[in-house]
Amino acid sequence: MKQTSGAAILTSKVVKYLFMLFFVLIAVGPIVWAFISSFKTYAEINSSALSWPSSFNLENYKAAFKFAPIAKYFLNSVIIVGCSVLVTVALVAMCSYIISRFEFKCKTLIILLISASLMLPAQAISQPLFAIFQKLGIFDTKLGLIIVYSAMGIPMSFFVMTSYYKTISTALEESAYIDGATFLQTFIHIILPLAKPGLVTIALLQFINTWNEFYFALMLTSGDTARTVPIALNYYMGTFANNYSALFAAVVMTVLPTILVFIVLQRQVMESLTAGAVKG
Structure with missing residues (x-):
């Protein structure tokens, strides 16, 4: 046995x-x-997709910068994604805390409206957004994409942070109030430091989703002013049609930031997920 x-x-x-x-x-x-x-030559890629390159050099990466303004698109992505992450985290951190801690009129309605926004397909609001952005003069601008990406990231981040705030004991806040701390002091100096893993988690999710977003970045831009990296890869596919090695180099440079960010922040993300699991 x-x-x-x-x-x-x-x-x-x-x-x-x-x-x-x-x-x-x-x-x-x-x-x-x-x-x-990304290190192979054009001939090596055509001869065998699974073979090793004859040499490891950066010629293909230089070609990627030469044949397309990848650097400009990267800068656009960094600015747009960075600002959208900051806006989403700031708004969700405050909104989720109020929802998780206090009872007030229309609380259920607010939660239902946020939930409904998760079920709204992007295609359903694309035409109204296009018209509104043209009227406001923010079509083909970084500000327009920042607004859209921030709005897209709020619903999911809201529910993640609401769940995480519920894992923090209210006794800490009560003790702070007894010691004379105000609401803002308690939130900034006690709650936010404890909620750091949850905030890092929603920041990471927002970063990955917006960095890889394609639909709105294509629909709400028409030139190089605000085009992001995913659009650059699609737009310059014709340029790289006879230079797949440079295309692979551009793909690697596009994917690398999300991998590096996750590696750096994975500990905080795991802490957030573990805290939610223990509470449940």
């Missing part, structure tokens, strides 16, 4: 690790393949 039990445990472990390895390969494989291909 012991031998049978040991064999069953070993088999389950092998199956588990094979299952995990399968999904790791699906997730990481395309990124690794694109990274390796």
Whole structure:
């Protein structure tokens, strides 16, 4: 019986690790393949998609900057995404705290309206947004995309932070009030530091979603003034039609920021998810 039990445990472990390895390969494989291909020449890519490059150099990356204004699109993305993350985190941090801590009229209605916005497809509001932005003079501007991306990120971030605030004991706030702290002092000096993992989580989600966003970035821009990196890859696909190695280099440079940001912030994200799980 012991031998049978040991064999069953070993088999389950092998199956588990094979299952995990399968999904790791699906997730990481395309990124690794694109990274390796970014060092290949055009002839090497056409000859074999899975072969190693003859040499590792940065010629393809130089070509990517030469044939397309990737640097300008990167700067646009950094400005637009950075501002949208700051706006979303600032608004959600305050709004979610009020919703999670206080009872007031229309609270349920506000939550329902935010929930309904999650079910609203982007295509349903694209035409009204296009018309409004043209009337306001913010079509094809960074400000227009910042407004749209901030509004898109608020609903999901709101529910993440509302759940996280509920994991923080109200006894801490009551103690602060007894010691003479005001509402703002309690929120800024006690609640926000404790909510740091949750804030980092919504900032990371907002960063990834807006950095990779394509639909509104295409619809609400017409030139290079506010075009972001995803649009640049699509727009210059024709430019790279005979230079796939430069295209792979551009793809790697586009994907790399989201990977690096997640690696840096993964500890805070795990803390946020763990806190929510323990509370539940």
